[in-house]
Amino acid sequence: MIWQLDLFLLTLVVICGFGTVSTRGLLSSTIIFSAYSFLMCLLYAEMGAVDVAFTEAVVGAGVSTIFFIAALFRSTRRSPLIIRGVDDPHHFKDQGLKALPLALAFVTGALLFYGMADFPDWGDPGSQPNTHVSAYYIENAVRETHVPNLVTAVLGDYRGYDTMFELVVIYCAGVSVVSILKQEGDNP
Amino acid sequence: MDGWLAEIIGKFNYWVYVVLMMTGFYAMIRKNNLVKKLLGMNIFQTAIILLYISMGSKVGGKIPILDKQQALEGAVQVAGVVNPLPHVLMLTAIVVSVSVTGVALAVVLRIYKEYGTIDEDQILERIGKS
Amino acid sequence: MRTLQQDAHIRMPWQDMILQTAVRVLIPFIQLFGLYVIVHGHYSPGGGFQGGVILGAAIILMALVFGLRASMHYISENANKTLSILGPFVFCFIGVLCIVFGGGFLDYGALDSIIPLGWNEWRSFGIFLVELGVGVGVMSIMLRIYRVLSSAGTMDKGL
Numbered sequence: 001m002i003w004q005l006d007l008f009l010l011t012l013v014v015i016c017g018f019g020t021v022s023t024r025g026l027l028s029s030t031i032i033f034s035a036y037s038f039l040m041c042l043l044y045a046e047m048g049a050v051d052v053a054f055t056e057a058v059v060g061a062g063v064s065t066i067f068f069i070a071a072l073f074r075s076t077r078r079s080p081l082i083i084r085g086v087d088d089p090h091h092f093k094d095q096g097l098k099a100l101p102l103a104l105a106f107v108t109g110a111l112l113f114y115g116m117a118d119f120p121d122w123g124d125p126g127s128q129p130n131t132h133v134s135a136y137y138i139e140n141a142v143r144e145t146h147v148p149n150l151v152t153a154v155l156g157d158y159r160g161y162d163t164m165f166e167l168v169v170i171y172c173a174g175v176s177v178v179s180i181l182k183q184e185g186d187n188p
Numbered sequence: 189m190d191g192w193l194a195e196i197i198g199k200f201n202y203w204v205y206v207v208l209m210m211t212g213f214y215a216m217i218r219k220n221n222l223v224k225k226l227l228g229m230n231i232f233q234t235a236i237i238l239l240y241i242s243m244g245s246k247v248g249g250k251i252p253i254l255d256k257q258q259a260l261e262g263a264v265q266v267a268g269v270v271n272p273l274p275h276v277l278m279l280t281a282i283v284v285s286v287s288v289t290g291v292a293l294a295v296v297l298r299i300y301k302e303y304g305t306i307d308e309d310q311i312l313e314r315i316g317k318s
Numbered sequence: 319m320r321t322l323q324q325d326a327h328i329r330m331p332w333q334d335m336i337l338q339t340a341v342r343v344l345i346p347f348i349q350l351f352g353l354y355v356i357v358h359g360h361y362s363p364g365g366g367f368q369g370g371v372i373l374g375a376a377i378i379l380m381a382l383v384f385g386l387r388a389s390m391h392y393i394s395e396n397a398n399k400t401l402s403i404l405g406p407f408v409f410c411f412i413g414v415l416c417i418v419f420g421g422g423f424l425d426y427g428a429l430d431s432i433i434p435l436g437w438n439e440w441r442s443f444g445i446f447l448v449e450l451g452v453g454v455g456v457m458s459i460m461l462r463i464y465r466v467l468s469s470a471g472t473m474d475k476g477l
Contacts, residue, residue: 156445
């Protein structure tokens with residue numbers, strides 16, 4: 001938890017985030033989003049979350065980008081090589097609504113700032129999330145399950161229900177995708 | 189005044205997370221293109237996951253993979269090991285977010301098949317015409 | 319300026335020699351690494367989800383470089399459907415097996431009455447078994463979503 005490295009990575013992440021939102025071409029946005037995912041993976045690893053960093057690297061920067069590019073390839077057919085998203089700001093019918101999204105984002109951000117002021121200091125070992133149940137897991141998990149990786153022990157044993165229903169959610173997503181895009185008259 | 193400045197500097201990462209969340213939120217409500225909205229949703233999701241992970245980190249804490257012999261024999265310092273519980277919850281959150289992205293992209297492709305465009309204003313025009 | 323689709327139509331995937339040669343060598347190693355990540359989830363960062371997505375990414379790579387039909391030849395659509403339901407099924411089966419042998423749902427220590435290894439060791443082994451199920455399930459679902467998205471439902475011609 002080196003705060004200089006953290007500040008540097010957070011700056012890069014914010015730049016990539018702004019780049020994803022403001023780029024005109026859709027393919028460029030997707031590639032900048034993949035870079036954003038990689039930088040997020042580095043941030044997670046720097047904060048000590050190695051399992052989450054592994055998952056974000058494989059899932060966020062790998063498979064999710066491939067899904068986006070596959071969908072973009074299939075959808076924008078008669079367009080040039082730079083797949084251009086029609087992002088014209090003059091499309092708003094009512095001119096008074098032009099500034100509304102930005103104002104809404106600022107108001108929500110201000111409310112969140114006010115709420116975050118109550119949070120514990122970053123990295124405090126005595127804060128509320130770090131004391132009750134997780135202290136039991138850190139002290140007793142290896143003795144009870146003989147698994148050195150605490151995240152796998154909690155995921156597979158203590159919170160096994162969550163993992164089972166997460167698997168069911170993934171399966172339902174696969175079934176939904178097939179049933180949304182199935183052609184008429186195909187074999188199911 | 190002094191405590192207020194110390195507050196801002198001590199919690200600077202939370203302000204950056206709020207900026208990231210609002211970037212994704214702004215993209216979701218302002219952009220006309222459906223794929224841009226999905227990218228905004230993904231930015232929002234990863235920023236929330238970052239918030240949870242940072243709530244579980246500890247200053248001077250080691251990663252939650254312990255030495256088996258040491259953990260079986262003696263006591264493990266709770267303050268020296270990073271909190272593993274937010275990591276478990278966020279693993280589920282990342283995988284659910286990619287499932288949601290897959291389903292949302294399938295819906296976008298279906299909309300493209302029906303209306304021939306993935307731009308929101310053009311879709312609304314074509315719905316109004318037909 | 320040529321479009322992405324025009325180029326892909328003329329330069330068919332199975333005529334690009336450099337990519338094909340490189341990927342043909344790489345895919346077995348990627349699959350081996352995916353299996354390593356699943357099995358070593360107890361001792362290093364990894365586990366079922368990460369290894370499953372790596373395994374799925376290996377076959378998505380095959381579908382990208384050699385064409386969708388080649389990956390259908392490797393894992394057919396019916397085999398993929400069976401594999402994708404196998405993941406949740408293994409999880410629930412082990413849970414119910416624990417109930418049959420006297421414990422609670424997903425109480426791995428109750429399986430000690432079949433093969434006496436020790437209550438703690440059975441918990442470790444039970445986590446390993448469900449991680450295998452999770453890995454297989456996630457691999458097949460990622461492959462399935464990619465196939466449907468890249469062919470827009472037809473399962474005929476990919477990217």
